[in-house]
Amino acid sequence: MSTLSKSEKRIARELISKGLQVEFEKALNDAYTVLQNWKNKEMNNSDAYYLLFKTVKDNDKHIAFRYHGIGGSDYIDMIFMLLLDGIVSEDDLKEFREEVRNEIMMMYRIRKG
Numbered sequence: 001m002s003t004l005s006k007s008e009k010r011i012a013r014e015l016i017s018k019g020l021q022v023e024f025e026k027a028l029n030d031a032y033t034v035l036q037n038w039k040n041k042e043m044n045n046s047d048a049y050y051l052l053f054k055t056v057k058d059n060d061k062h063i064a065f066r067y068h069g070i071g072g073s074d075y076i077d078m079i080f081m082l083l084l085d086g087i088v089s090e091d092d093l094k095e096f097r098e099e100v101r102n103e104i105m106m107m108y109r110i111r112k113g
Helices: 006-039 045-067 072-084 098-112
Strands: none
Touching: 006 045, 006 072, 072 098
16 A cells, blocks of 8 residues: 655645535535425424434434544545545546555546446
């Protein structure tokens, strides 16, 4: 596995931050949908409350699992997961060394089948 340079770690942190913002936006949109359905009387108060709680909790679990406690040695795997989820693109990898790009893309191609 490749080791990232200091500048590549900075780039990776920026991409991870971008990913985190996308995840927050998804969580907020999910919560908004629940609240809109409640406001439109498509569900009663208790169902809406429990669904909102579950939505926030599920998104929080996902975000915590993915982003909590990652360090420099996890950055390549994290970038791969963000690429796999479509949060970052192959173009976002252009500032990494070719060796690092190839490693991430190899994992991506293997996973995509």
